Amino acid sequence: MRVSKLFTKTRKDIPSDETSKNAQLLIRAGFIEKEMAGVYAYLPLGKKVLDKISTIVKEEMNSIEGQEIQLTALQPKDIWEVTGRWSDDVVDIWFKTKLNGGAEIGLGMSHEEPLTALLKNYISSYQDLPVFIYQVQTKFRNELRAKSGLMRGREFLMKDMYSFTRTEEEHQKLFLEAKNAYERVFKRIGLGDITFFTTADGGIFSSDFSYEFQTIAETGEDIIYLDRDKNIAINEEILSDEVLSKLGLIRENLEVKKASEVGNIFNLGTKYSKPFDLNYVTEDNQLKPVIMGCYGLGISRVMGVIAEELSDDKGLIWPEEIAPARFYLINLGNDQEIVERTNEVYKRLIDEGIEVLYDDRDVRAGEKFADADLSGIPYRVVVSKNTVVQNKVELKSRVSNETELITLDKLIESFGVKL
C-alpha cells in the first residue's frame, strides 16, 4: 500500500477526553478513531492488526478442533431469565432495547445462555461429546467507566470458546488443550515473554478458582504475584497462605507486578447445563448434565495492551506476526533514479508476497522517519542516493534501532521465508 493512497494520516491532535496511552498512540498513528468512550472505529492499518490477531486466535482454536460459529448480538429476554442473569441487579452492564412491537431484548455481553440453549438441539448422547465451540464476535458491555482505550471497551471484539464434556476428567483434558493453545496465541502475537498463566478467583461463574492469562503492564488493573521459575502467577485477590500452599508456591519467591488480563478460563461445571437441562445419555444409559468450560480472549483488548506496553516514546511497536506490514519503505528524495529504484523495491517485495507500506509522499525526510517510527512497523527500508550507488537498501529495526546496508536479494532471503 502506498501512503499517498491511504486515506488516513498520522495526527497531532487527539480528542481532549482521551486519556489512555494506547488509544492516544493508535489515534495519532491513524489506526483507530474514537466514537465515544470505550467505542472505537478501526481504520485500515488498525483493522489489519485486529484481523491478524483474530486470524492467529482462530488458527489456534481450530488446531484443537474448535468449531467456529457466530451467535447473535440481539438477545431475547427469556433465555437469560432461565439463569437469572437478565436482571440488572445481577448483571449491571446490559444494554437493553425494544423490538418494534414491544418485546424487550438485550445486546449480548456474553453468550453462555444462548449457546447452552442452542446445544439442546444437537447434544443428547455421550457420542455427541466432547466438543469445543467458539466465536469471534463483537460484545457489548455498558461499562460506567470506560477510560482505558481498547483495554476496556463498551463495544469490543472477543473470542469466546466453550467446551462441552462428559466428565470432570474430560473437562480437565480439554482445559489443558485450551491452555496450551492460549500459550501458542500469546507467543505468536508477541506477548509470550510477559504473559503468565495465573490462578484467580472463580468470580460469579464458579465457586472454585478460575484461571487468567495476565500480561505484565504498567497500567494494568490487576496485581499478580509471579513465580518466574515456575512460569506461573497468582492473582492478589486470592493470595493467602492456604492458596499458596495448594499451588506449591513460596511467598518469598514471588515478584509483585501490575498486570492486565488478556485471557480467562472458567470451569463452569453444570452451572448452565442444569438450568437449561442440557443432558446426555451415558454409555450405560444414565442421564447426566453436560460439564462446561468457558475460554475468553479479548482480541481488541490484546491490541490495546500491545499498543500500550510494547510502545516507546517514538510510537507503536508491533510484533512481526501482527504488524500491519512487514516493511515501511521510504524514498529519500525525489530524483528520478531514487524514485525508480524505490518503485522497483516496492514491486519486488509485493511480488514476493511481503506486505509493505510505501511512503511515497513528497514530504520532508524527517516526517517520513517520524511516521515510520510512530506506525510501529517492524522494519524501515530506505532508498537514498547513497544506497543506490552501493546497489543496496538501508534496513533499520524498529525494536533494536540497528541499521545495516543490505542488498534487496539478501533482504528478501532473510525475511521472505518467514512469511
Next chain:
Amino acid sequence: MRVSKLFTKTRKDIPSDETSKNAQLLIRAGFIEKEMAGVYAYLPLGKKVLDKISTIVKEEMNSIEGQEIQLTALQPKDIWEVTGRWSDDVVDIWFKTKLNGGAEIGLGMSHEEPLTALLKNYISSYQDLPVFIYQVQTKFRNELRAKSGLMRGREFLMKDMYSFTRTEEEHQKLFLEAKNAYERVFKRIGLGDITFFTTADGGIFSSDFSYEFQTIAETGEDIIYLDRDKNIAINEEILSDEVLSKLGLIRENLEVKKASEVGNIFNLGTKYSKPFDLNYVTEDNQLKPVIMGCYGLGISRVMGVIAEELSDDKGLIWPEEIAPARFYLINLGNDQEIVERTNEVYKRLIDEGIEVLYDDRDVRAGEKFADADLSGIPYRVVVSKNTVVQNKVELKSRVSNETELITLDKLIESFGVKL
C-alpha cells in the same frame, strides 16, 4: 471435517414460526439457528458459507482499491442529528438504548453519518481524493416484519462501501468501477446469470435514480422489467414511458419478473458532505463539498437468496466458490477395507488442500445420501465395495445428478487445480 465430529446435525423439526423457505432449509441442514424473527446464529457450515461470500466481496472491493475499515455499532445521537436522521419519524427502524450515565445512543443501521464525520479528520485537499472506503459489518434494523429468513434481518451482515470524489465526472468513474466489481462478485458467488443491473428510485438518499442489483427470485419483494438483450432492468416503481425512453428501453421487449435486491448504489451527491462541512480545497484554491456515493451489498441476505433460489426439493445447492466444502465423502458400509480406503481418500484430498466433509457416521446409506443432498455440497464422492474393486470412487454432481466412476488421481486433477 468429519461429520461425526461436527456438533451440528441435520434436523427434521424446524421452529413452528419459521415460514421462510431459505431459513427452513438452512435450519434443517444445520447451517443456522433462529434466535428470534430476523435474528439468526450461524453454525459451523453456515459460518463457512458466510465467510466465503465475505471474502469474495472483500477481494473485489480491494481490487478497486477499496480500503477496509470497521465502524461502530454503538452510535452517538449528535452526529445523526446533523442530518435529521436521528428522529424516529424520519428513520423508523432504529434500535435505541442508553449508556450507563444517561446518554441516548443508537445501533448503527447504516453508516453515512459517522464515516462523513470521521473523514473530516483526514480530507481537506484535492490531493486526498478520490477514495473508496468499505466495511463488512453487522447492521441492526428494527424491522416490524421480519419473516423472510436471511433475506430481511433485524441483525444482518452487510458490506457498505462509500466513495469520496472531487467532481461528478470522477464520481461516475468510481461508480463504474464499483458496478464492475459488483458484477464480478455476483458471478463468483453463482448469481451472475440471474442478477441484473436495475435502475430504480433514488429513495430517501437522492432525488435522482438509484441503481440496484436484482436477482430473479420467486419470493422476491420487487418487480423488475428486464431487457435480456441489453442485460439491464428497470424497477417497476419507476416504470413510465418517460423513464423507458431515457434508458433507451422499449416496453414490448421487457420481461416482467419477481426479484430480490442483492445490492444497491446511490449517488449521494453532497447530501452528507454539506451538513458535515466535508470540503476540500481544489488545485486553484477553491473550497468545494466532497461528492459521495454509497454501495451496499447484503452478505447474509445474498446467502438467503442463494439458499432460497438455487435449492431444490432435496435441499440446498451451493455454487462452488461459496460451498462449505467441495466434496461430501461417504463410506458405504463399515468393512475394514472400505473404511481404510475412504480414510485414504479423505487424507489425500485434505493434503491437496481440498475441503471435504467426510460422512464417517455409522448410519444407513440412505441417511448419508439424503444429508449429502440437503447440505448442498457440490460433489458427492462414494467409496463402496464396487468402487474399491475397480480402484475408483463414485462422483456425483449435486446440480446435474450425473454420476461417474473416476480414479482418485483423475478426481484431484480435475478439481484440485480450480481451487
